[in-house]
Amino acid sequence: MLEKIIHKFFGSKPETPVPQSPPIMDRPIIFSDESIVQILLDRKTQTRRALRKQPKFSICPLPASPSGYAYTEADDQPKRHVPGCPYGKVGDRLWVREWWTTEHRAFDGEPSENFRAQVTSHSERLYYRSDSPDIRDSRYWRNPIFMPRWASRLELEITAVRLERLHDISCADVLAEGCHGSDWHEYAELWDHLNARRGFDWESNPWVWVLEFRRV
Structure with a gap:
């Protein structure tokens, strides 16, 4: 009875708003030819990218920060938020940019047995340098920076994001980076290159x- 009276004079109880999940973002990322090969073989599931602005002192976890981390310039300095990862958060997608070309640019429309072609949804025949390791002449290939979204053949889903020192890489991480062994020396050479x-x-x-990821 009381509920009927309340409903008559005050209307229905307002519904509790349902929290909305952050939208899934789609960002480009560039990989080397060697990394592309390992991704296609499902041997590379991690990548490391240096912070553009390196802190002078240290980084520590801070849940209130957009990235979950904060940094200080000295012991007596206040903590400052580390901006969120520029590559995205868990669940976001990365579309891969790589060295590529079109059939017309590669050999002026004439087919070549040395190039392995891929046909995109735009029905344009494309070629990727990682598929043709013996052909390195820069006249044929377009810089990954200029690859449009429709020309990308690889999409990755971010499964984990964290900040750490480069030397914190483990033997398992070295393998996940696509190296042939767990010795970090191989990865160190690749990193410096x-x-x-x-x-x-x-x-x-x-x-x-x-960034940890899986192929979509």
């Missing part, structure tokens, strides 16, 4: 975003 000229050499032990 890709990152040393950018100021993030192995010896400097930079802070890195660790």
Whole structure:
């Protein structure tokens, strides 16, 4: 009876809003030819990317931060939030950019047995350098930076994100990075080949975003 009176004068009880899940984002990421091969073989399920702004002191967990981490410049300095991972969060998708070309650019429309073609949803015949390791002439290939979304053949789902020092990589992580053995020396050489000229050499032990992923 009381419920009927309340409903008559005050209307129905307002519904409790349902929390909305963050939208799934779709971002590009560049991989080397060697990494592409390992991803296609399902041997590479991790990648490490250096923080663009390296903290001078340390990084520590902080749940209130957008990234879940904070950094300090000195013992007596306040903690500052580390911005969220630029590659996304768990559940987000990464579409892979790589060296590529079209049939017309590769050999002016003439087929070649040395190129392995892929046909995209746009029905345009495309070629990827990681499939043709013997053909490295830069005249044929387009820089990954200029690869449009429709030309990408690989999509990855982020399954885990964390921050750590580069030297914290474990033997299992080395294998997940697509290396042929668990010896970190091989990974260190690969890291320097890709990152040393950018100021993030192995010896400097930079802070890195660790992304774990699976092929979609």
